[in-house]
Structures are given as structure tokens and as C-alpha cells.
Amino acid sequence: MAELKSETKDSVSTARTLAQALPYIQRYDGAIIVIKLGGHAMSDDNAMANFARDIVLMKQCNVNPIIIHGGGPAIDAFLHKVNIKSNFIDGKRVTDKEAIPIIEMVLSGSVNKNIVSAINNQGGKAIGLSGKDANLMICKPDNPKLGFVGYPTEINPEILRNFLESDFIPVVAPIGIGKDGQTYNVNADTAAGEIAAALLADRLLLLTDIEGVKNKNGDLLTKLTINDVRELIKDGSIVKGMIPKAETAINALEGGVRATVILDGRSQNACLIELFTDYGAGTLIRK
Numbered sequence: 001m002a003e004l005k006s007e008t009k010d011s012v013s014t015a016r017t018l019a020q021a022l023p024y025i026q027r028y029d030g031a032i033i034v035i036k037l038g039g040h041a042m043s044d045d046n047a048m049a050n051f052a053r054d055i056v057l058m059k060q061c062n063v064n065p066i067i068i069h070g071g072g073p074a075i076d077a078f079l080h081k082v083n084i085k086s087n088f089i090d091g092k093r094v095t096d097k098e099a100i101p102i103i104e105m106v107l108s109g110s111v112n113k114n115i116v117s118a119i120n121n122q123g124g125k126a127i128g129l130s131g132k133d134a135n136l137m138i139c140k141p142d143n144p145k146l147g148f149v150g151y152p153t154e155i156n157p158e159i160l161r162n163f164l165e166s167d168f169i170p171v172v173a174p175i176g177i178g179k180d181g182q183t184y185n186v187n188a189d190t191a192a193g194e195i196a197a198a199l200l201a202d203r204l205l206l207l208t209d210i211e212g213v214k215n216k217n218g219d220l221l222t223k224l225t226i227n228d229v230r231e232l233i234k235d236g237s238i239v240k241g242m243i244p245k246a247e248t249a250i251n252a253l254e255g256g257v258r259a260t261v262i263l264d265g266r267s268q269n270a271c272l273i274e275l276f277t278d279y280g281a282g283t284l285i286r287k
Contacts, residue, residue, distance in 0.1 A: 095146065
């Protein structure tokens with residue numbers, strides 16, 4: 001009897017949660033949500049399965065998720081195998097002539113297809129792409145010190161728009177192409193921001209391995225403006241790998257994205273909590 005009461009209580013709680021989510025499901029009906037996937041969710045099978053389930057649920061709710069993924073740990077591991085050292089400048093990977101084909105192979109190959117498979121295993125219809133496909137992401141060199149790291153100068157989102165009215169979920173590897181045919185490694189945060197802006201996305205969600213943006217005292221900052229973010233970069237509160245995320249947030253908002261959220265990808269159902277509950281997750285950044 002106690003077990004039955006417990007099950008009934010759980011059912012009531014689940015029903016209440018679904019009912020509370022209704023206004024948010026209606027709010028995001030048909031919305032474009034660009035999600036940058038990285039960190040823990042990519043390195044743990046259970047976390048990946050949970051993320052994939054959330055993405056399929058979003059699609060079932062007529063939300064249009066577009067996934068742009070990183071792959072740092074997988075790249076590091078493969079480069080280590082072939083004795084190529086990994087170096088970073090301001091959170092961006094230095095990519096030389098020897099590294100670029102390996103990075104493309106890892107990102108567009110194993111990492112991309114693992115994510116596609118995870119979503120498909122949850123009943124979704126994911127399709128893998130890179131920024132080279134249909135000239136989605138045309139790039140120029142970002143910084144001579146970074147080697148073959150590109151910065152997107154032109155986004156051609158037609159191929160992604162073709163999926164918006166379909167059941168397919170695009171999963172994009174951040175590999176770009178120059179007008180001269182040169183392959184470029186693109187920071188995944190940067191790629192996600194530029195694609196989100198080109199699509200005028202409703203939300204850009206940047207998944208990372210920390211709770212969100214923090215001040216120097218380690219306090220989580222749940223709501224920020226563009227000016228707030230610039231001040232946090234200036235005073236040294238935002239450093240290292242958080243810098244590209246902060247810059248991405250600013251550029252995306254100035255490019256037409258309604259809001260950007262930097263949130264903890266280690267938390268189960270983080271994307272659903274952000275979109276479909278009163279609480280939200282991480283740091284919400286608006287103009």
C-alpha cells in the first residue's frame with residue numbers, strides 16, 4: 001500500500017510538472033533553439049543519452065533544436081596518439097597543418113556520428129553535417145597565431161532551414177571552409193553563435209562544465225546584459241575558456257538572437273529546465 005501511495009504521489013508530481021510546462025511549450029512552439037554541446041555531456045554515455053532524450057522531446061514539442069558540438073577531449077586524445085601537442089590561446093586551439101586533417105576527421109567523423117546515433121537511439125531523426133556542407137560556414141583566418149583556426153564571415157543557413165519543417169534534427173561539426181578551399185577548425189561556441197544569429201534563433205544555449213558565469217567571489221550570476229558581460233571580461237572575472245562563450249553571447253545577441261544562456265551541461269535535463277520551467281538554468285544574457 002505504501003508503495004502504491006508513493007507511485008501515486010510520483011504520478012501526481014509528474015502531471016503537475018507537465019501542466020506547469022504548458023505555457024512554455026506554447027511559448028516555444030516553432031522556435032529555433034541553437035544548442036552548443038560540449039563538456040561532460042559528450043564524454044559520458046549516460047549523460048549523452050539524457051541529452052539526446054531531451055532533444056527528441058523538444059522536437060516532439062515542435063521546438064526546432066539545432067546542435068553544434070565541440071570535441072576537445074576526443075581531439076586531445078587523438079593528437080596525443082600521434083605526438084602532436086595541444087596548445088591554446090584565449091581558449092582557442094592552435095591548429096597547424098598537421099593537426100587540421102585530424103581535427104576534421106575526429107569532429108566530422110566519430111564525434112558527430114556518436115551524437116547523431118545517440119539522438120536516433122532515442123527515437124529522433126538526427127542528421128550529421130559540417131560547416132563545409134552546402135557552404136554552411138565560410139571562414140577567414142581568425143588569428144595568425146592560431147594557425148588554421150577560422151572565423152565565420154558568411155553563414156548560408158538554407159540547408160538548416162530545410163530541416164525546420166521536417167522531423168530531422170541537424171547536428172553540425174564546427175569545421176568551416178575558406179573561399180580558397182582551405183579547411184578551418186572553428187571554435188564551437190563561435191560557430192554556434194554565428195549560426196544562431198543567421199537563423200535569428202529564439203535561444204542560444206551554450207552547455208559547459210560549470211554552472212554559468214560567476215563573479216570573482218564565485219557567485220553565480222543568473223541574469224546579465226551585454227554591458228555586464230563586457231565589464232566582467234574587463235575586470236578579469238571571465239577568463240580562459242569562458243571568454244569565447246562570453247564573446248559568442250555578445251555577438252549572437254547583437255546579431256539578432258533573442259537571448260543566450262550559458263548553462264551547466266552536467267545537470268540532468270538542463271535544456272528542458274531552461275526552456276520549460278519557471279526556474280531556468282545557468283546565466284541568462286540579454287541585450
